[in-house]
Amino acid sequence: MTAAPPAIPQPPHAGRPPVALTIAGSDPSGGAGIQADLKTFSALGAYGTSVITALTAQNTTGVTGIQLIPATFVTEQLQTLVADVRIDAIKIGMLATREVADAVADFLRANPHDVVVLDPVMVATSGDRLLTKEAVEAIRRLLPLAGLVTPNVDEAADLLDAEPATDVAGLVEQARAIVELGARRVLVKGGHLADQRTAIDVFIGDGVEEVLSGPRIDTSNTHGTGCTLSSAIAALRARDPDWLAATAAAKQWLTSAIAAADLLDIGKGHGPVHHFHQWWDQPAG
Secondary structure (H helix, E strand, O other), X not given: OEOOOOOOOOOOEOOEOOEEEEEEEEOOOOOOHHHHHHHHHHHOOOEEEEEEEEEEEEEOOEEEEEEEOOHHHHHHHHHHHHOOOOOOXXXXXXXXXXXXXXXXXXXXXHOXXXXXXXXXXXXXXXXXXXXXHHHHHHHHHHHHHOOEEOOEHHHHHHHHOOOOOOOHHHHHHHHHHHHHOOOOXXXXXXXXXXXXXXEEEEEEEOOEEEEEEEEOOOOOOOEOHHHHHHHHHHHHHOOOOOHHHHHHHHHHHHHHHHHOHHHOOOXXXXXXXXXXXXXXXXXXX
C-alpha cells in the first residue's frame, strides 16, 4: 500500500522550487547532519544544496572521529555556491570550531539573508561533543545573524553558561535570555526534559511567546532529530513568511517522521527518523 504524498505548499515562484542550503557536518550513517538535511529538504519540496564544515566517522552508536574542514575552504565553498545558485533559505548546523563559526558569520554579514535557521549543534544524541568549548562564544556572535535559533535544553544552557532547564517555565526563561543575547527568534526544544508525556518546545519572537506541544513517541530511533527539525523549518519558511507557522508545521512533520522511524531498522543504536515516511511504500496493516 502506498502512502499519499504530503501536501506540499506551492513554491513562491511558479515553475521552480525554493533552494535551501545546509551548512553542516557529514554523517556517514545518514541520520543527521548534511545527509539528514538534504533528505528533509527533498521530502518537503525544496532543492537542497550543501557546504560541508566537518567530516565525521560515526554510526548510530556514536562518533569515533572528526576531520575538520579548514575555515578558508568553508568560505570558498560558500562563495562559489552563491556566485551561481540562488539561495532561498539557509540552515546552519555543526560548525565545530571557532574559526569555522567566524567564517560563516563573516559570510552572513557579507550576504545577509532573512531565512537563516541556526541549530547550535554541540553534542550528538550519543553524547559525543561536536563543538569545541572555544567555539561557543563564536556561536553567540552568530545569534543576531539568524532568523531563528533552535537549541535543545543542553545547548541553551551552554549558550547561557547556565544549568539546563528542568521544566517548561525554565524553557521559557532560557528562551527569553537567548533573545536578550541578541537572537531575533528562538525555539528552545524540550525533548530532553525528563518525565514529560508530551514533547514541549518554546517559541519566542515577533512579539509572541508560544508553547508548542506534541506527543512523545516511544522509540529510541531519534538520531538527527535536531538537524531534521531545523532543516524542516528552513524548507517550510522558504514558502511561508510566518516563522511560527513554519516552525509548528515542521514540528508536526517531524513527529510523524519519528513515529515511523522503527520501520527503517537502521543500525544497533539510536536509528534515524523516517524522513520519507509520507513518500515510501508502507507495509499493509
